[in-house]
Amino acid sequence: MDFDLGIRGGTVATAEWTRDCDVGIREGRVAALGKGLSGARAIDAAGRLVLPGGVDSHCHIEQLSSFGIMCADDFHSATVSAAAGGTTTVIPFCAQHRGDALPDVLADYHQRAKEKAVIDYAFHLIIANPDEETLATDLPEAIRGGIRSFKIFMTYDRMRLADEQILDVMAAARRDGALVMVHAENHGVISWLSGRMVKQGNVLPRYHAIAHTRGSEAEAINRIIALAELMDCPILVVHVSTIEGIELIRQARARGLKVYGETCPQYLFLTARDIDAGLAGAAFCCSPPPRDEAAQEACWRGLKDGALSVYSSDHAPYRMDATGKLPKGDQTTFKDIANGVPGLELRVPLLFTFGYKAGRLNLQEFVELSSAQHAKVYGLYPRKGTIAEGSDADIAIWDPDKRVTIESTLDNTGYTPYKGRQLTGWPVTVLSRGEVIVDDGKVTAARGRGQFLAREPSDALKPLGRQMPEIAQLAAWNTPLQP
Numbered sequence: 001m002d003f004d005l006g007i008r009g010g011t012v013a014t015a016e017w018t019r020d021c022d023v024g025i026r027e028g029r030v031a032a033l034g035k036g037l038s039g040a041r042a043i044d045a046a047g048r049l050v051l052p053g054g055v056d057s058h059c060h061i062e063q064l065s066s067f068g069i070m071c072a073d074d075f076h077s078a079t080v081s082a083a084a085g086g087t088t089t090v091i092p093f094c095a096q097h098r099g100d101a102l103p104d105v106l107a108d109y110h111q112r113a114k115e116k117a118v119i120d121y122a123f124h125l126i127i128a129n130p131d132e133e134t135l136a137t138d139l140p141e142a143i144r145g146g147i148r149s150f151k152i153f154m155t156y157d158r159m160r161l162a163d164e165q166i167l168d169v170m171a172a173a174r175r176d177g178a179l180v181m182v183h184a185e186n187h188g189v190i191s192w193l194s195g196r197m198v199k200q201g202n203v204l205p206r207y208h209a210i211a212h213t214r215g216s217e218a219e220a221i222n223r224i225i226a227l228a229e230l231m232d233c234p235i236l237v238v239h240v241s242t243i244e245g246i247e248l249i250r251q252a253r254a255r256g257l258k259v260y261g262e263t264c265p266q267y268l269f270l271t272a273r274d275i276d277a278g279l280a281g282a283a284f285c286c287s288p289p290p291r292d293e294a295a296q297e298a299c300w301r302g303l304k305d306g307a308l309s310v311y312s313s314d315h316a317p318y319r320m321d322a323t324g325k326l327p328k329g330d331q332t333t334f335k336d337i338a339n340g341v342p343g344l345e346l347r348v349p350l351l352f353t354f355g356y357k358a359g360r361l362n363l364q365e366f367v368e369l370s371s372a373q374h375a376k377v378y379g380l381y382p383r384k385g386t387i388a389e390g391s392d393a394d395i396a397i398w399d400p401d402k403r404v405t406i407e408s409t410l411d412n413t414g415y416t417p418y419k420g421r422q423l424t425g426w427p428v429t430v431l432s433r434g435e436v437i438v439d440d441g442k443v444t445a446a447r448g449r450g451q452f453l454a455r456e457p458s459d460a461l462k463p464l465g466r467q468m469p470e471i472a473q474l475a476a477w478n479t480p481l482q483p
């Protein structure tokens with residue numbers, strides 16, 4: 001009885017290998033992999049897949065949106081829902097709005113998460129106010145505290161940064177060791193088209209998908225890649241939805257640039273037709289919007305060939321009432337609708353059924369996309385994202401044949417965009433640091449047991465050391481740019 005717990009008789013898989021073996025767990029960590037491992041307690045995993053718990057590196061929890069609307073989930077409801085779907089680590093955002101001091105923002109999110117989270121969590125920042133104080137003092141301080149990624153916006157009146165401000169943020173990220181995440185859409189196109197449509201009385205949710213054109217995403221991705229190359233600053237373009245955007249990222253990567261892309265369930269499983277359902281279409285409004293089947297295929301292809309590196313939920317939960325999606329009741333226009341869809345619970349099960357079981361992904365690719373790659377990109381690997389000696393025993397035990405028809409989820413959104421879909425495979429038992437937190441589908445985790453994860457600098461955020469000709473010329477003249 002060498003171990004606190006043994007997971008016996010299952011098929012264990014990581015992003016690198018699949019093996020029939022037991023897992024021995026001691027003091028919350030994986031202590032051994034092998035045959036005949038016994039523990040004070042045992043879980044019989046015969047016929048099951050024993051996989052790393054999911055890592056969801058993009059979700060919004062207890063956060064004010066870019067419109068100033070509080071999302072529907074707090075750290076308890078969101079992490080309970082995540083755990084139920086086999087996710088054991090989340091990386092939500094601490095959002096700075098204009099006028100907010102970063103240290104206050106951070107202290108506030110830390111406090112709320114500590115009291116309520118049931119699984120482990122790290123944080124990204126959202127930077128809306130890159131003033132001198134933020135760039136010179138507060139960001140380095142946040143990075144020292146283990147927050148090594150910031151999201152910036154190229155659109156939204158209350159959040160967007162001008163190109164000069166983006167360059168400032170990139171310079172700070174490069175100097176101090178952080179990854180810049182970008183919401184890439186052209187603000188002018190969206191606001192001009194929206195203005196015209198609203199003036200003409202075209203205000204139903206379906207016009208949201210028209211305003212956020214494919215070209216506005218592609219233009220912004222093209223521009224952000226140019227800025228990143230100038231600054232030699234790694235970037236990750238979040239929630240990529242278009243064929244054109246994915247192609248730009250693929251080309252940048254082929255030139256050796258550290259440009260990473262992310263896509264989400266809504267771009268694999270929804271289309272703009274879902275939004276074209278009268279006011280009820282608000283339930284599917286997110287930015288960028290879902291597109292069409294060809295774009296869905298491009299997203300699958302991007303995940304498969306590495307043009308897209310991560311698959312996150314972008315869980316942004318808003319209820320279908322005045323607190324969220326419909327602030328003006330039936331007078332709500334597409335400009336008033338809170339942007340976002342829930343996805344924390346179903347992200348991994350959807351990928352299991354429609355990626356792995358459907359034969360689009362092999363088991364290693366499934367683990368990479370649901371878990372390992374997030375941990376690698378964001379500096380949590382190998383503590384999270386794998387099953388290896390010394391890693392946290394964050395493990396999802398899947399019944400690969402369990403049939404589930406999606407009815408509802410445990411988050412506080414009140415609906416799921418995926419209602420009625422048929423899934424094959426479900427994570428029936430979930431462990432976080434060796435503790436069973438989901439037992440036969442029932443979440444048993446105690447409120448506040450989740451721990452904050454300070455992140456290490458990952459390879460992803462290290463600059464290439466490649467200078468553009470203009471920057472190299474400045475250096476050659478002995479007049480280099482100051483960091």
Ligand code: DUC
Pocket residue numbers: 060066183238239286287288314316339340
């Ligand atoms: N961007 C996100 O990442 N999530 C929700 C809305 C948005 O604009």
Ligand code: ZN
Pocket residue numbers: 183238239287
């Ligand atoms: Zn965004």
Ligand code: ZN
Pocket residue numbers: 058059060314315316
């Ligand atoms: Zn988001």
